[in-house]
Amino acid sequence: AQSVAQPEDQVNVAEGNPLTVKCTYSVSGNPYLFWYVQYPNRGLQFLLKYITGDNLVKGSYGFEAEFNKSQTSFHLKKPSALVSDSALYFCAVRDLNRGSTLGRLYFGRGTQLTVWP
């Protein structure tokens, strides 16, 4: 079965400091991994995805994520945090139907990132 774990409910970081939001996954076959961000009372915004290729994936708003197959992790990172990055972050893994390109997302519980000035 596919699953995602986000071990930290909250991450607090000072503006200008680097940030990391952790994610580990469990999937049969090759993982398709995603990060989404959710601002208060809003839907999910796509940040980045890993499908194949380079283990370091660059996404929107200066975010990047590192895929580590041996550790089954896909941590979200940013070199210098902004107050405006404060939001709820979700890691997700995509499950593809065998023999099909249709698939569903399995989400973690989310990590609340707070960046203080």
Next chain:
Amino acid sequence: DAGVTQSPTHLIKTRGQQVTLRCSPKSGHDTVSWYQQALGQGPQFIFQYYEEEERQRGNFPDRFSGHQFPNYSSELNVNALLLGDSALYLCASSLPIQGNTIYFGEGSWLTVV
């Protein structure tokens, strides 16, 4: 290029009533999925529609049903509402291509009283 649009934004229903939520996918997308996000939780997959048929279904009762129209838009219907159905309902759209990005709408907030 319009993204995924959902309506209504907010609604309040009484226990036992029925509700219909609507979704228009991102331009060019033909696959629509619905997710339920309860407070403090990650989104949970309800079902997915492609070519006007339900292709996958998550662990939700039959009270949850859906439909996809020829123009790829979709509806989510919930019958016999329970207090526990109060949640943010998210519509997502994509193309049936491996590795394709799934885009979400702003959601419909349902409160059952």
